[in-house]
Amino acid sequence: MDKNYETVRRIMLATNKIDGVYYLLGKNYGINENTLAFLYALTDGKPHSQKEISDEWIIPRTTINSIVKTMLAEGYIMFCSEQHTKEKAIVLTESGRKYADRFLKDIYSAEEKAIIGTLENYPPEFVSALEEFGNRLYQEFHEILQNKKEHIKHEQF
Structure with a gap:
C-alpha cells in the first residue's frame, strides 16, 4: 500500500501542477480555467455538444452553459446542426479562433517543448x-x- 500510495501521490502532485499551470496561464490572460479548457476543447476543429465537453473535460454543465451564453453573445462560437442528435453542436467562429489563438498559441508552444523533452526520457x-x-x-x-x-x-x- 505504501508504494502504491507514493505512486498515486506523485501522479496527483504532477496533475495538480499541470492543472495549476493552466489555471495561472488563464488568470494571466484574464480568463478562468474552465473557459480556457472550453476553448481548448473546440480548437480541434470538430463540432462538440455542451454535454460532450462537460463529460470529457469534467466541467459542470451549468458552467459550460454559462460559458456558451457568453461566447455566443461575443460572437466567438456558433451552433451548427449535427444530424442524428438532439444536442446542438458548437464550433468556433473565425473571430473565436482568433480569440482562442491569442491564448493557445503560447500554450501550444510550451506544450510542444515540454512533450519533446519528456519523450526524450520516456516512451x-x-x-x-x-x-x-x-x-x-x-x-x-x-x-x-x-x-x-x-x-x-x-x-x-
Whole structure:
C-alpha cells in the first residue's frame, strides 16, 4: 500500500501542477480555467455538444452553459446542426479562433517543448498509462459515490 500510495501521490502532485499551470496561464490572460479548457476543447476543429465537453473535460454543465451564453453573445462560437442528435453542436467562429489563438498559441508552444523533452526520457506509452489510470480512478470514484447515494437512500427509510 505504501508504494502504491507514493505512486498515486506523485501522479496527483504532477496533475495538480499541470492543472495549476493552466489555471495561472488563464488568470494571466484574464480568463478562468474552465473557459480556457472550453476553448481548448473546440480548437480541434470538430463540432462538440455542451454535454460532450462537460463529460470529457469534467466541467459542470451549468458552467459550460454559462460559458456558451457568453461566447455566443461575443460572437466567438456558433451552433451548427449535427444530424442524428438532439444536442446542438458548437464550433468556433473565425473571430473565436482568433480569440482562442491569442491564448493557445503560447500554450501550444510550451506544450510542444515540454512533450519533446519528456519523450526524450520516456516512451509515448506513458500517456496511455496515465489515461488508463485516470479512467480507472474515475470509475472507482464513481462507484464510491453511487454506493454512498444508495447508503443515504436506505438510511432515509
